[in-house]
Amino acid sequence: MLFKESVRIALDALTANKLRTILTMLGIIIGVGAVIAMVSVGLGVKQNITNSISSLGSNMLIVMPGSSNTGGLRSAAGSRTTLKYEDAVSIKSKVKNIDYVSPTVLRSFQVVNGNQNWNTTVYGVTPEYMPIRSLAVSAGSFVTQDDLTKRRRVAVIGTTVASNLYGSKNPVGLNIRVNNQPYKVIGVLESKGQSSMGQDQDDVVIIPLTTAMERLIGITYVQSVNIQVSSQDKMNRIQGDIESLLRQRHRINGGKEDDFYVRNMTSLMETVNETTGMLTLFLGSVAAISLLVGGIGIMNIMMVSVTERTREIGIRKALGATYKAIMTQFLIESIVIGVIGGLIGIGFGCAASELISRFGGFNTVITLSPILLSFSFSVGIGLFFGIYPARKAALLDPIEALRYE
Numbered sequence: 001m002l003f004k005e006s007v008r009i010a011l012d013a014l015t016a017n018k019l020r021t022i023l024t025m026l027g028i029i030i031g032v033g034a035v036i037a038m039v040s041v042g043l044g045v046k047q048n049i050t051n052s053i054s055s056l057g058s059n060m061l062i063v064m065p066g067s068s069n070t071g072g073l074r075s076a077a078g079s080r081t082t083l084k085y086e087d088a089v090s091i092k093s094k095v096k097n098i099d100y101v102s103p104t105v106l107r108s109f110q111v112v113n114g115n116q117n118w119n120t121t122v123y124g125v126t127p128e129y130m131p132i133r134s135l136a137v138s139a140g141s142f143v144t145q146d147d148l149t150k151r152r153r154v155a156v157i158g159t160t161v162a163s164n165l166y167g168s169k170n171p172v173g174l175n176i177r178v179n180n181q182p183y184k185v186i187g188v189l190e191s192k193g194q195s196s197m198g199q200d201q202d203d204v205v206i207i208p209l210t211t212a213m214e215r216l217i218g219i220t221y222v223q224s225v226n227i228q229v230s231s232q233d234k235m236n237r238i239q240g241d242i243e244s245l246l247r248q249r250h251r252i253n254g255g256k257e258d259d260f261y262v263r264n265m266t267s268l269m270e271t272v273n274e275t276t277g278m279l280t281l282f283l284g285s286v287a288a289i290s291l292l293v294g295g296i297g298i299m300n301i302m303m304v305s306v307t308e309r310t311r312e313i314g315i316r317k318a319l320g321a322t323y324k325a326i327m328t329q330f331l332i333e334s335i336v337i338g339v340i341g342g343l344i345g346i347g348f349g350c351a352a353s354e355l356i357s358r359f360g361g362f363n364t365v366i367t368l369s370p371i372l373l374s375f376s377f378s379v380g381i382g383l384f385f386g387i388y389p390a391r392k393a394a395l396l397d398p399i400e401a402l403r404y405e
Contacts, residue, residue, distance in 0.1 A: 010333040013305065024301045025341035027294025028378045032345025033352055034287035035374040036366070040353040042280025043365035049276060059232050060132065060265040061239055063087075063225040063246070081221040082259040085209070087249060088225045095241045097230045100128035103222035105212050111205055112177040113165040120161050122178060122205045124212020132228045140172035140187030147208045151215060156187040158202035176205075179216060183207065239264055284370065288377070294341070295381035298334050302389035306330065310396065317398035330390035331383065338382020342375040349374070 014021045065082040088103035105124040110117055129135070130142045137156065147154050155176055162171050171185045192201040213219055229238050239262050246260055247253075306313070313326060350366055357364040 007332055007336075009329055010336055013309070013333060014336060020301060021337065024297050025294075025337055025344065027290065027297040028338055028341030028381065029294075029345040029348055031288065031291030031294045032342050032374045032378050033348035034290055035284055035377075036346065036349025036370050037352040037356065037364075038283035038287040039280055039370040040349075040364040040366045041356060042276065042283045043367060044357070044363045046276035046280065047365050048363060059229040059235060061227040061229060061235070061242065062263040062265070063091075063227065063242065064261055064263060065221075065223065066259065066261065081219075082250065083222050083225060084220070085213075085222055087246060088222065090245060090249060091225065091227065091242055094245055095238060097234050097238055098227055099230050100132045100226075100228040102126045102129040102132050102226045103209060103224070104129065104226060105209065105217060105219065105223045107212075107217055109179050109205075109216075111161065111165065113171075113174070116165045118161055118164045120158075120203050120205055122207060122212065122216070124207055124209040124216070126209050128228075129206070129226065132226045135192075136190040137187045138190045139170060140185070142187055143206060143208050148210050151210045152208060153181060153183045153211060153215070154186045154207065155183040156189060156206040157185055158189050158200075158204040159191045160200055160203040161205055162188050178205065178207070181216065235264055288374075291374070291377055291381055294378075295385040298337055298382055299385040299389060302330060302334050302386055303392070305333070306389050306393045309393075313393050313396050314398045317396070323394045326394040326396075327390045330393050331386050334386025334390070335379060335382045338379045341382075342378035345378065346371055346375060 063083065083103070085103055088101050092098060092101040102125055106121055108119060109122045110119050111122075112118075123129075125143060126148060127143055127145055130137075135142070138159075140156070142156055143154065146152075155178065157165075157171065157176070165171070165176065166174070171188060174185050175182050176185055177183070189202065189204070189206075207216070209222075213222075227238075227242070229235050242262055243258070247258065250259055252258055316326065349371075353364045353366050
């Protein structure tokens, strides 16, 4: 009963000065809300980047021409000629534990249908590009080995190209002109949306690799080789095997610099997760500073409250209130401020996160962990910063307190 009575007295004291109590809670509300909102932003950024990398394909290695360590002036992406189609064939046949290999080339072209035109990126690929990049066809079919062998002028287009050139009409079976050459549309890709960098992944035209190299672009080299490894735990070993094979094929001996580099998407994912994790922690830590400021505000108001209620404390002690009873009463007041402020802050933080997601143009992720952590911290702040004022009240001499004006 004594505890319930202390809670009632604490609530009465707080409601007696509503404006002061609300202003005291404001620091806790802003602090808890800011922590939840900032952490949700950090987790949203992490999820967007992770989804973007995952959309490129799982357990994936990409071989690119040129050295990753070369200084000075750099050539344009894909302009080096050190990778050949035969390199990809050799990787597929000689390196074990590889599921798919697809050499690729790409270049920007204007594509035309009747009086409609659109600038897009044309990819030359093999059929294995589809499982490597986790692509799916919503209508028609993908490039086949027969298309590759016969160098057919066929194309699979993304939804952005389809909507801009054909509107709502099904383009499968119709013609499209690429660099003034007619290509038959054999399929439309399922939409993959935008990447984390804002790139439209549906703004593509895919044609057979041999057609792109010999009939469209006129080159004898490939610009990248996409490789899907059978198991994630074998990524580093297979990367080393590919590097050794290509050094041998390109006659790179001793300390000579490689004329290629292998990008490990799993390592990239780990680096991204580590970086975004640090970003989330930084944002949460910065927001948590306002919780400390709110705690100082609680201490300040509780000190004022002790001073204002000195005679009340003296009367209670004269009537037999113990050190523990007085201490409990004032601690409950400070904890109630932390609890109510924390609960309002949770609502404020979730609402702010939703508004950021809706009007900020990117996703936010609200999880239970930052909510529980920030709420626990707000209650702990109320308890910690309420101890000194409560102790000061409990140690007041009843005679001196009764004389206080």
